[in-house]
Amino acid sequence: MPIVMTAEEMTDFLGEVFPQIEGMFSIDRLEEELLVMRLHAAEQHLRPGGTVSGPAMFALADVGAYVATMARIGRQALAVTTNCSIDFMRKPAAGADVLGEFRLLKLGRALSVVDCLLYSEGQAAPVARASLTYSIPPARQG
Amino acid sequence: MPIVMTAEEMTDFLGEVFPQIEGMFSIDRLEEELLVMRLHAAEQHLRPGGTVSGPAMFALADVGAYVATMARIGRQALAVTTNCSIDFMRKPAAGADVLGEFRLLKLGRALSVVDCLLYSEGQAAPVARASLTYSIPPARQG
Amino acid sequence: MPIVMTAEEMTDFLGEVFPQIEGMFSIDRLEEELLVMRLHAAEQHLRPGGTVSGPAMFALADVGAYVATMARIGRQALAVTTNCSIDFMRKPAAGADVLGEFRLLKLGRALSVVDCLLYSEGQAAPVARASLTYSIPPARQG
Amino acid sequence: MPIVMTAEEMTDFLGEVFPQIEGMFSIDRLEEELLVMRLHAAEQHLRPGGTVSGPAMFALADVGAYVATMARIGRQALAVTTNCSIDFMRKPAAGADVLGEFRLLKLGRALSVVDCLLYSEGQAAPVARASLTYSIPPARQG
Numbered sequence: 001m002p003i004v005m006t007a008e009e010m011t012d013f014l015g016e017v018f019p020q021i022e023g024m025f026s027i028d029r030l031e032e033e034l035l036v037m038r039l040h041a042a043e044q045h046l047r048p049g050g051t052v053s054g055p056a057m058f059a060l061a062d063v064g065a066y067v068a069t070m071a072r073i074g075r076q077a078l079a080v081t082t083n084c085s086i087d088f089m090r091k092p093a094a095g096a097d098v099l100g101e102f103r104l105l106k107l108g109r110a111l112s113v114v115d116c117l118l119y120s121e122g123q124a125a126p127v128a129r130a131s132l133t134y135s136i137p138p139a140r141q142g
Numbered sequence: 143m144p145i146v147m148t149a150e151e152m153t154d155f156l157g158e159v160f161p162q163i164e165g166m167f168s169i170d171r172l173e174e175e176l177l178v179m180r181l182h183a184a185e186q187h188l189r190p191g192g193t194v195s196g197p198a199m200f201a202l203a204d205v206g207a208y209v210a211t212m213a214r215i216g217r218q219a220l221a222v223t224t225n226c227s228i229d230f231m232r233k234p235a236a237g238a239d240v241l242g243e244f245r246l247l248k249l250g251r252a253l254s255v256v257d258c259l260l261y262s263e264g265q266a267a268p269v270a271r272a273s274l275t276y277s278i279p280p281a282r283q284g
Numbered sequence: 285m286p287i288v289m290t291a292e293e294m295t296d297f298l299g300e301v302f303p304q305i306e307g308m309f310s311i312d313r314l315e316e317e318l319l320v321m322r323l324h325a326a327e328q329h330l331r332p333g334g335t336v337s338g339p340a341m342f343a344l345a346d347v348g349a350y351v352a353t354m355a356r357i358g359r360q361a362l363a364v365t366t367n368c369s370i371d372f373m374r375k376p377a378a379g380a381d382v383l384g385e386f387r388l389l390k391l392g393r394a395l396s397v398v399d400c401l402l403y404s405e406g407q408a409a410p411v412a413r414a415s416l417t418y419s420i421p422p423a424r425q426g
Numbered sequence: 427m428p429i430v431m432t433a434e435e436m437t438d439f440l441g442e443v444f445p446q447i448e449g450m451f452s453i454d455r456l457e458e459e460l461l462v463m464r465l466h467a468a469e470q471h472l473r474p475g476g477t478v479s480g481p482a483m484f485a486l487a488d489v490g491a492y493v494a495t496m497a498r499i500g501r502q503a504l505a506v507t508t509n510c511s512i513d514f515m516r517k518p519a520a521g522a523d524v525l526g527e528f529r530l531l532k533l534g535r536a537l538s539v540v541d542c543l544l545y546s547e548g549q550a551a552p553v554a555r556a557s558l559t560y561s562i563p564p565a566r567q568g
Contacts (some may be wrong), residue, residue: 023468052203054223059197081196083367085227087539089532106515113513225509227369229397231390248373255371338507346480365480369511386568
């Protein structure tokens with residue numbers, strides 16, 4: 001499905017609806033086939049040893065699935081995560097940003113499903129994978 | 143399986159291994175049948191409207207599953223989450239702490255599995271459920 | 285939420301909508317707090333060694349979540365599973381039926397969420413746990 | 427990681443360890459980047475309307491993740507599924523085989539993680555996605 005918001009519009013929208021995460025994430029690429037989002041490695045997301053924490057990776061997966069959905073249906077602050085399954089597979093590289101690659105698998109009337117692979121920047125093997133379902137409220141405002 | 147650490151010992155241990163989450167969580171009950179942990183509602187975990195965010199609930203589920211496992215095998219900073227599946231079912235109550243009830247379903251040589259129900263304090267219906275798998279490194283230190 | 289179908293009515297309904305699974309499952313208990321369903325151990329569900337297969341346990345989890353939902357909203361052949369997360373924790377006992385205990389965690393307008401623990405009959409420790417989400421079509425027929 | 431068994435060797439091995447599923451599945455492609463397995467649409471896997479059932483799709487995901495793992499480590503009848511998360515996204519096409527595309531995301535000492543997309547043959551949009559974790563017993567026999 002085609003993208004109806006630019007990366008800039010999406011960044012502004014995220015700043016409005018989730019002011020708490022300002023500066024934590026940014027959009028590297030927003031295209032129909034692939035969304036790439038970045039989690040900026042920062043002190044509060046790190047575990048001892050300098051690796052990004054599990055909850056910070058979950059937060060990246062969650063916001064990316066939201067962006068992948070909103071980019072098709074427009075500004076919908078009310079869409080909510082209903083399910084996430086996440087596998088942590090490798091220790092992230094110390095001090096590196098985490099990049100999330102997101103692919104929209106389904107966009108139905110009521111639900112969207114997004115698949116996600118997370119990588120430490122500069123490494124080939126993924127650190128985690130996740131799949132997320134968002135529930136989209138019935139009355140869509142474009 | 144019997145509990146080998148008190149809530150106080152566990153709290154000290156969490157402060158050592160996860161200094162970043164100091165003050166975010168506390169242990170309400172640590173018993174063989176049931177662990178209850180509390181996520182203190184604080185500005186940085188809130189969404190617009192004052193409800194606790196999904197990533198903060200994930201963080202509670204993750205730390206509680208860790209505590210439920212460590213409480214049986216003793217201090218093991220190296221145990222890592224390998225999988226989490228979480229369902230968000232209801233909007234948390236504005237401004238309320240979130241309580242997590244944790245039950246250990248399995249403690250094997252290599253893996254533990256923990257089930258979790260999350261509630262807004264004072265409400266009967268759960269806001270989320272989660273199940274988590276932790277991988278336990280081969281050499282256990284008691 | 286109250287139960288609106290008896291175990292007998294439900295059994296008849298399952299026979300109509302899923303004729304292929306006739307004889308594979310039965311309802312041991314259908315109450316508001318707890319549904320118990322039984323997977324009859326039979327040759328085609330067994331792995332070498334006589335243990336019930338993973339797909340047969342998944343099938344039990346799936347049909348039980350359907351029954352737990354239908355028992356509240358009445359005959360709705362069109363409800364469909366949208367997500368299942370299942371953890372296999374122990375090897376089932378050879379030749380034993382598998383019992384599933386089901387608890388409805390949520391029944392919303394569009395989605396139901398059901399938690400499930402699976403046991404080999406006669407054993408205390410669960411062999412598997414699962415959580416399932418069913419999507420309920422908009423027009424409910426009572 | 428390189429493949430150490432051919433499709434023919436794998437088919438023979440599956441016939442030995444899972445005689446019950448003989449004829450249900452076959453291997454279309456077994457390559458390092460991608461495994462494709464086929465679920466043959468047959469009466470006992472169908473729901474009313476002629477669509478493949480959820481448990482049959484789960485069974486395909488489960489056997490494919492096993493094959494993707496075994497193809498790297500050799501004949502290991504003892505590897506067991508520990509977790510599966512599956513999203514059912516679209517109704518399968520009536521009467522069509524279901525094809526599963528499997529990608530190995532991790533092969534560690536103790537666990538493998540496999541991602542899977544399921545398609546009705548001849549259709550572009552996936553009917554389901556799944557991720558599975560297999561536990562690999564410590565003593566590997568090559």
